[in-house]
Amino acid sequence: MSFISRKFGGQAGLGLLALLSLLLLALAIGAGVGTGELPIPLDTTYFAITNRLGWTAVPLDRIHESVIWDYRLSRALVAACCGAGLALCGAILQSLLRNPLAEPYVLGVSAGASTGAVSIIVLGLGAGTVTLSAGAFAGSLAAFLFVVLLASGARGGADRTILAGVAASQLFNALTSYIVSTSANAQQARDVMFWLLGSFGGVRWPEFQLVLVMVILGFAICLYYARALDAFAFGDDAASSLGISVSRVRVILFAVTAMMTATIVSMVGSIGFVGLVVPHAARFIVGPLHMRLLPACVAVGAIFMVLADIVSRVILPQQVLPIGVVTALIGVPFFSVILYRAKRAA
Amino acid sequence: MTIRAENLTWKAGKTVIVDDVSLAAEPGKMLGLLGPNGSGKSSLLRLLAGLRRAHAGQVTLDGADLSRIGRRALARRVALVEQHANTDANVTVLDVVRLGRTPHRSALSPWTSADDTAVETALSRVGLTERRGQFWQTLSGGERQRVHIARALAQAPSEIILDEPTNHLDIQHQIEILKLVASLPVTSIVALHDLNHAAMFCDRLAVMNKGKLVAMGTPEEVLTEDLLREVFGIRCHIERSPHSGKLHIHYLF
Numbered sequence: 030m031s032f033i034s035r036k037f038g039g040q041a042g043l044g045l046l047a048l049l050s051l052l053l054l055a056l057a058i059g060a061g062v063g064t065g066e067l068p069i070p071l072d073t074t075y076f077a078i079t080n081r082l083g084w085t086a087v088p089l090d091r092i093h094e095s096v097i098w099d100y101r102l103s104r105a106l107v108a109a110c111c112g113a114g115l116a117l118c119g120a121i122l123q124s125l126l127r128n129p130l131a132e133p134y135v136l137g138v139s140a141g142a143s144t145g146a147v148s149i150i151v152l153g154l155g156a157g158t159v160t161l162s163a164g165a166f167a168g169s170l171a172a173f174l175f176v177v178l179l180a181s182g183a184r185g186g187a188d189r190t191i192l193a194g195v196a197a198s199q200l201f202n203a204l205t206s207y208i209v210s211t212s213a214n215a216q217q218a219r220d221v222m223f224w225l226l227g228s229f230g231g232v233r234w235p236e237f238q239l240v241l242v243m244v245i246l247g248f249a250i251c252l253y254y255a256r257a258l259d260a261f262a263f264g265d266d267a268a269s270s271l272g273i274s275v276s277r278v279r280v281i282l283f284a285v286t287a288m289m290t291a292t293i294v295s296m297v298g299s300i301g302f303v304g305l306v307v308p309h310a311a312r313f314i315v316g317p318l319h320m321r322l323l324p325a326c327v328a329v330g331a332i333f334m335v336l337a338d339i340v341s342r343v344i345l346p347q348q349v350l351p352i353g354v355v356t357a358l359i360g361v362p363f364f365s366v367i368l369y370r371a372k373r374a375a
Numbered sequence: 376m377t378i379r380a381e382n383l384t385w386k387a388g389k390t391v392i393v394d395d396v397s398l399a400a401e402p403g404k405m406l407g408l409l410g411p412n413g414s415g416k417s418s419l420l421r422l423l424a425g426l427r428r429a430h431a432g433q434v435t436l437d438g439a440d441l442s443r444i445g446r447r448a449l450a451r452r453v454a455l456v457e458q459h460a461n462t463d464a465n466v467t468v469l470d471v472v473r474l475g476r477t478p479h480r481s482a483l484s485p486w487t488s489a490d491d492t493a494v495e496t497a498l499s500r501v502g503l504t505e506r507r508g509q510f511w512q513t514l515s516g517g518e519r520q521r522v523h524i525a526r527a528l529a530q531a532p533s534e535i536i537l538d539e540p541t542n543h544l545d546i547q548h549q550i551e552i553l554k555l556v557a558s559l560p561v562t563s564i565v566a567l568h569d570l571n572h573a574a575m576f577c578d579r580l581a582v583m584n585k586g587k588l589v590a591m592g593t594p595e596e597v598l599t600e601d602l603l604r605e606v607f608g609i610r611c612h613i614e615r616s617p618h619s620g621k622l623h624i625h626y627l628f
Contacts, residue, residue, distance in 0.1 A: 129463060253482050259470075260477050263460040266426050270457075271530070272450030272478030317464040 043321065046314075050328035054109065057335040061105035062097055064339050069093050069101075078102075099233075105335055107232040107240055108352075111297055112307070112334025114244040114289045116326040119304025120311070121251055121282050124258045124319065126190050129367050132304030133169075133290040136190070137197025139299035141172025142291045144201045144208070147221050151212045162239070165295035169287045172197045177283070226351030227298035229338050236296050243292040247285045248327060254278055255319035262317070300334075300353045302360020307333055309367065377402050377562045378423055378453070378534050382432035385415075385422055392418045394586035395432070400534065400562050407577030407594075408566045411607055415586040416566040417458070417538055423564060424455045424536050436534075450478035454527035456520070456537040462511060469507040471522050472497055475529025497528035501555060517548030524555065537565045541572070574598055574622040582606055598622050 056071075063069045076087040077097045119132035133139050145168020149161050179193035202225075209221050251258075257278050260268040269275045293300075310333075311325035334352075337359070341350040378400045385393040393415045400406045410416050421427045423434055425441045434441040436452060444452075454475070475497065476490045498504045501521040514522065520540055527535050537556060541549040549569070553576045556563055567573045573580055573594065580597040582590040584606045590597045603611050609626060616623040 127463070256477060256480065256482060260474055262462040262464045262466060262471075262474070263457070266421070266455070267457060267460050269426055269446065270424055270450060270453075270455035271474060272447035274446050312465070317466055318470060 043315075047324070047328075050325075050332065054328065054332050054335070057332050057339075058102075058105045058109060061108065061335045061339050062101040064342060065096075065101065067092070067096055069097060073097075074102075103234050103237050104229050104232055105338070107237050107297065108229050108334045108338040109331035110237065110240040110244045111229075111293045111300065112303055112330035112332070112337075113327040114240065114247060114293050114330070115300065115303040116307035116311070116330025116333075117244070117248060117251055117323060118286045118289055120308040120319070120322060120326045121258070121286050122304070123308055124261050125279060125282060127261065127264065128188070128190055129309070130191050130305065130364070131194075132302070132308075133286065134299060134301035135198075135305060136176050136194035137172045137199075137201055138169045138176075138287065138290050139294050139301065140198045140201035140205070141175075142166070142169035142294035143225060143299050144168045144205045145171070145291070146295050147205050147208055150220060151208050151217050162292055162295040166288060166291035168201070169291040169294065170284075172201055173283060173287050175200070225299065225353075227300040227353035227356075228349070228351055229297055230349065232296060240292055240296060243289055244327075247289040248323070250285050251282065251323050252320075254282060255323055258282075258319040259317075298351075298353065300356055302356045302364065303330060303334060303337075305367075306356075306360050306363045309363070377437065378564065379435045379438075380419070380423060380432065381435065383419070383422055383429045383434065384431040385418055385427060385429050387418075391586055393422060393429075396583070396586075396588045397432075398581050398588060398591055400564055401579065402562050403560065404578040405557050405563045405565060405576060407573040407580045408564060408583065409568075409570065409573055409580060409597075409606075410583035414583040416583055419583065420455075420536050420538050420564065420566055424453055425449050426455070447478045450530060452532055453534045453536065454530040454532035456523045456527050456535065456540055458538045458540075458542055460523060461519075464511070466511050467507065468498075468503055468509050468511070468514070468522050468525075469494070471511065472503075472507075472525045472529050475526040478530060493529050493531055497525040500528055500559075501525040517544050517551065520544065520548070520552055521555070524552070528559070532561060534562045534564070535559065537563065539566050539568065541567070541569070570598065570603070570624050574624070575619060594622050598624065 059071045059074050062074045063071055073089060073093050074097055076085055077089055077094050079085040080087060080089065081098070115133065122131040122133065122136065123129055142165040145164040145166065146161055148168070149164035176190065176193045176197045179196060180190040205221070205225070209218055257268070257273045260271045260273050265275050307330040308322070308326050311322055311329045314329070315321040315325045337355045338352060341352050341355045344350055344355075380396055380398050383393055383396045384391065396419060408416050408419065418427070422429055425434065425444070428442065436444060436449070441449065472494050476493060479490065495504070498507060501524055503518070503521060503525060511519070511522070524540070540552050540556065544552065549572065553572055556565060557576045565577070567577075577594060579592060580590070580594050581588060582597060582602065589606060590602055598613060600611055600613055603609055603624070611627055612625045613622055614625070615621070
């Protein structure tokens with residue numbers, strides 16, 4: 030495995046890889062901006078951005094510019110941030126719980142965040158971005174605590190955590206359905222569908238600013254604990270005997286994960302399997318050490334999500350497929366492969 | 376002066392697992408910890424390594440209360456080799472041994488030549504220098520145990536605690552690991568099952584039974600037919616081996 034360290038090796042190879050992924054991300058975002066009912070060529074997008082930055086003054090179609098700035102660019106950037114954040118959450122949870130299947134969606138954290146967000150909408154506690162985030166955060170934290178308590182009450186074990194996650198998903202999805210069916214009107218019920226399947230429709234610049242800050246903050250904190258995460262490879266006691274304050278690292282990183290998930294879910298709904306698929310792909314490219322893995326997850330996650338968003342828009346003519354459907358269609362077969370391989374190893 | 380336990384008591388729920396145990400390791404010597412399954416050996420080792428907090432009594436390191444020493448500072452002094460610590464991560468031998476430098480590095484400090492030296496020394500000590508690039512999943516049980524010992528040595532500890540390091544290994548690897556541990560220039564505390572191996576390699580022995588420490592001293596003082604009958608419920612005959620000069624236990628039935 031760790032394809033790159035064998036193939037290229039050393040800092041130069043990693044630098045090249047970083048450059049390559051930035052280029053790919055830029056191209057993916059360009060494609061994301063260009064795709065839609067009104068196709069926009071890549072160079073128009075490029076000049077629209079450089080014009081805005083004051084580097085060039087190329088005359089462009091006003092409608093093109095308006096579509097780029099008012100709709101598509103913010104959407105593509107939010108997708109990139111969400112992909113990066115969810116992939117990061119997956120990598121952190123897989124390391125801390127020592128389970129290759131862990132990720133916010135599988136553990137029910139996304140379901141908890143949905144419940145929180147839906148309660149805010151339906152129970153009418155004011156639906157500004159911040160209060161929605163606060164509701165989603167409370168919900169995701171509740172789901173997290175539920176999973177942690179249930180798993181440790183059942184005497185730990187990596188598999189127990191996933192089972193506890195299944196229970197959490199069921200519980201919080203049931204709560205969401207309960208709230209919707211007892212309190213929501215028809216319009217609200219339609220709105221709620223959005224949280225359950227995920228959508229990048231309707232995200233604009235304010236959302237981008239919020240998710241960018243959250244993901245950068247989360248990334249910085251996770252990177253600070255990258256070495257500590259490596260030490261978890263052989264379990265909690267091994268990490269502890271290497272001088273890691275296990276409970277402190279856990280609490281901080283779980284909180285960071287919950288915070289990132291909550292922000293993302295409150296914005297674009299619960300999107301499954303990105304946090305599962307991407308860390309495994311990233312591990313295949315750069316190996317298991319977190320100092321490399323976490324940046325790789327951010328890059329791969331961002332590119333994956335932008336591409337998935339493009340797929341969701343082009344796969345059906347005149348219609349947008351919910352993004353969660355696309356990621357699930359890619360993620361579930363992948364999930365099965367991991368499950369199958371894990372079973373063989375044991 | 377080194378690791379010392381004073382009247383340690385530790386419970387799991389209401390069950391007393393370690394019951395009022397006092398013992399001291401001697402600097403640079405190998406202390407063997409014997410006892411039947413469930414006698415509290417592993418729990419005692421975890422207490423000595425600072426991984427569990429005692430319900431009564433204390434562990435001291437050079438006279439200082441272990442619970443007052445920070446996690447990182449402790450990890451620079453005391454290394455632990457667990458029983459069958461395993462991972463799914465696709466790490467190499469070198470990755471694992473490098474983990475031993477964790478307590479010597481801050482979160483963002485670069486890798487130094489001192490780190491390199493420590494890792495190289497540790498690898499050569501366990502004879503795995505040539506196999507640094509090999510993946511963990513491809514190693515045998517004995518090799519994995521040696522990698523863990525190298526990782527522990529890379530911590531540059533003055534005390535090393537090993538929980539049944541020879542468990543599930545074939546006889547060649549058992550002897551190899553014990554020879555390696557006995558040759559290390561550190562204080563070691565080793566939980567063992569094989570009484571003859573304990574007699575051959577350990578400088579001193581401590582015997583636990585039902586959570587209590589029932590004997591402590593040199594192998595000659597500790598390994599008596601009466602004690603083994605009482606603790607392990609076996610009949611045996613003990614004599615000095617003309618080949619090794621150490622005690623040898625013949626089991627009778």
